[in-house]
Amino acid sequence: MRALDPEVADSVWTAIEGLIPVVVDTHPLRCHRPRSPDRDCFQVILVRLATGCSWEDAERLCGSKVSDTTARSRRNEWIAAGVFEAVAAEAISAFDRIIGLDLGDVAVDGSLHKSPCGGHGTGKNPTDRAKLGWKWSIITDRNGILIGWTVDGANRNDSILLAPTLDDAAARWLLADVETIWLDRGYDSNATRERLNERGIHDAVIAKKRRRGAGEAKKNQPMGLRWPVERTNSWLSNFGQLRRNTDRKTVHRLAQFALAVTFLLAAKLIDWRNRWSPTPLPIR
Secondary structure (H helix, E strand, C coil): CCCCCHHHHHHHHHHHHHCCCCCCCCCCCCCCCCCCCCHHHHHHHHHHHHHHCHHHHHHHHCCCCCCCCHHHHHHHHHHCHHHHHHHHHHHHHHHHHCCCCCCCEEEEEEEEEEEEEEECCCEEEECCCCCEEEEEEEEEECCEEEEEEEEECCCCHHHHHHHHHHHHHHCCCCCCHHCCEEEEEECCCCCHHHHHHCCCCCEEEEECCCCCCCCCHCCCCCCHHHHHHHHHHHHHCCCCCHHHHCCHHHHHHCCCCCCCHHHHHHHHHHHCCCCCCCCCCCCC
């Protein structure tokens, strides 16, 4: 898990630290317990995201420097201040500036995952015996770099999530450069084509739905350029808290997702920086 790499974690923390609002101490006597360091709270949030463990276990894994209650409260403060959204947008902008996004071909896809605690934004998973789950929908560039996303219940159809996913990318001013979009058969409908046309995307490659009695050649349709988004879904599923989410509010899931995106892009930027580093010769 690259997110637990100290270099990746320190890079993300440096970006987050500059976005955290300054807290003013208003206690009249200034004799209360000192505020726990933000860095320690961030470490608990990171461990929980990466491993998928409970807040209590994340507290213990981090040496019990801060309580699980404090870590949750600090997360809520940062969500209210828009820290997670801002750091994800900063990571995407940095990637585009340093390496460059390839928006000539993009792909959209959804991914279903468990959410056993239920809560807002969950639903019955049609692929998991109607157990409670959640779904994310993402849009990626040609190389699988995320540029937009949304989350909802597992019972929500991919086609319905297409519009908010595209709108999220449009909010970052990235949708205007899209030329061709690749979609799987779950999006094969007139409603999908209308949503694309409304957003200025007229070149869409959509896999056809399987028809009853179709031949084997029609069933085995090539994946085309949808494989990068499938690979990105696999990257995101490596985060335990995304794979089996225990949050009960959509805003908390979005914060977790934005932080996971930030870690993925930070790791790629570090790898890009080290691309010309000579490989040390083995000691004989």
